[in-house]
Amino acid sequence: MVPSTMSSAQENRSFVAQETSDDFEDEKPIAASRLVRTQVLSIRGSHANSDDSKDDKPIATARQLVKPSQDSEDDDDDDDKPLSSRLLLTPKSKGEKRKRKRPLDHKADSSPKRPKVSHACSSTSTLKITEEKDDDEDDDLIPISQRIKEPTLLTEKKAMKVGSSSTRKPIKKGQNGLKLSSCPKSTNVLPSSNDGQKKWKTLVHNGVMFPPPYEPHGVKMMYEGKPVDLSPEQEEVATMYAVMKDTDYVQKKQTFRNNFWNDWRKLLGENHVIRRLDGCDFTPIYEWCMKEKENRKQMSREEKKAAGAEKKKQEEKYAWAFVDGEKEIVGRFRVEPPALFRGRGEHPKSGKVKRRILPSDVTINIGQDAPVPECPVPGERWKEARHDDTVTWLAFWTDPITPKKFKYVYLGESSSLKIESDQKKYENARMLKDYIGKIRADYSRDFTSKDCAKRQIAVATYLIDKLALRAGNEKGEEEADTVGCCTLKVEHVKAIAPNSLEFNFLGKDSIRYQNTVEVEVPVYKEIRQFQAGKRGGDDLFDKLDASRLNAHLKQQMPGLTAKVFRTYNASITLDDLLNKEIKDKADLTEKVAVYNHANKEVAIICNHQRTISKSHEEQMSKLMEKIGGLRDNLKELKTELKRAKRGKSQPLTDADGKKRKRNSTPAELEKKIAQKTADIENMEMGMRTKEDLKTVALGTSKLNYLDPRITVAWCKRNQVPIQKMFNTTQLRKFAWAMAADPDFRF
DNA sequence: AAACTCACTTAGCAAACCCCAG
């Protein structure tokens, strides 16, 4: 549990809550709805929750209290602590903490004791789980952790990977492959014999799956009251639009409608009867689609089963690949079907028609010795087949909307290749523990450097470190206008005397980041200085971009980039929160709540949001109603108890409305009352959590930022079954972490 | 050193699925 040291954090929160969005009037519909959301997020805690103190502290806000200046001077000891806690330390807790050293760092946990095994061997066992698909059922009951015999392959590979990053030489068409084919088929080669950039030796797969060709339905839409004939191609696109009838895209976004109309008009041709989108009525098509959907839902159980099985069968062919002889699951192997582009936020291309991808758009990557998969569309052929062993993709095509971007087909999350890089990511982030003290000292020093570029690097690094901001690469004209740290505009930050900064900008996916933070005085001063004499739309960091920043970070620690801070911050926060004392006799539910609370804190740091579900309010009031009912019951029970004690008779129905034959004894009533009270408490707790999480997305951090070994270790220490924390997919992805030592610390 | 290319991770939403109270 988080100590309740946040009375002032609450103050801050309400402060943030008061901030209006006046400055951001130009919000477009979608972004505007987000804004509401974020506000709710920031206010969270000021609403009814009674025991807020233990439950509700958006980290970002909590951090406002921080006086990081201390960090750099006096506390190497603190450096491996999450910001949240470092920053919040009261003198007392700080003293406490100093005594509580981390248990001897189980450096890289990865089983130094374990005898080295050949790559092929170890990966076989690691993959056990992923292969279940075929012949599952049999060992489903065995906890996953036990099914994994050889938990990690990192150790062996790590040695050779260090420092290899600089040497990547993309292999050009035609010149590659040859070396590859000269490799022996055997996979029983120690990875250390690898040169460090090759991702595989042999690669076999069946290519990608294409959506079926369009089948015209012939339903006529209306134009100015009259039915219209459309060619299949025209109808296909009209249908895409029709089915989106009641989305915000169609309803609220002019860009979407315009872009759609422009593209569709081209398909309609010069002198088509349809001249304007406004005159179009797509409802007949919409309704036909809805009916189809309904029909599909109405299929009998067997029919559905059969259809499902058929689908599985078709997919089976594409679902697997063999990498160095090992069977691996393939990720998304379907090419994207034609659709209307749904750009997030205020995307200038939103609504454009994304054309159908054909085999001639697709490049296949496959082992030199493997047969190039047969093109699944008769009469067509692949654009190209490559044999590039320095990359992990199996296929790609260029995105019709943004021809500079590629869409790739990769192996699945539980594949060795993905697992390996996931492990590397976390080890890299853990390394930051050893450097963070110096890094913080350095940037603190540079706040006052004479070199303006240096000061900008220092301040940016500070923000990335403290607020877990993204790097902020340069973006093109043709994309939604969002920013990260290096691309912040003057208008996104408001300096509030004496030393606070109010951030308000749209980040990745046009999710609003809104937070007011107390910062070190030099940072505050510098921000004001960077803003001086500039207009709102000017770059805050005019001497800086993400690659310069990363170049600098790279000097501070090998492998360090801006995003590593996010991983580091997320994981170390979880680790820290989970290692605070837990109530001795906490039951399973409480323990799970502790974990989820920690998870939530991380999600808030990383600003992982979600839209409030449409039915949220409704559901809440339903719950309220239920609780109200229970309360009434409780009251009745209590009066009954009084009566019973006085020996008087009770009504013929009990509090639950059931008929009864005899009066309950006081003891029975007491028991019922206790039960009811507990029920009410549980429901209230559930409601609070629900309300609390309505705008917070826990999944993203769990999947991408939190070292699974922290969770595994915590589960082991607290006798919590890992299945409580990870679902099957997650267990599969994190299988490698199941053997983590209970003492593992990030 | 800016602009561009490429590969790979991270992200939220929506459809599908699943489970259980009524």
Place this chain on the structure above:
DNA sequence: CTGGGGTTTGCTAAGTGAGTTT
């Protein structure tokens, strides 16, 4: 046995950051 609510899975957009080209 049904509907609705939570959970999982699928989907694809949108980032990061490397390396190359100009």
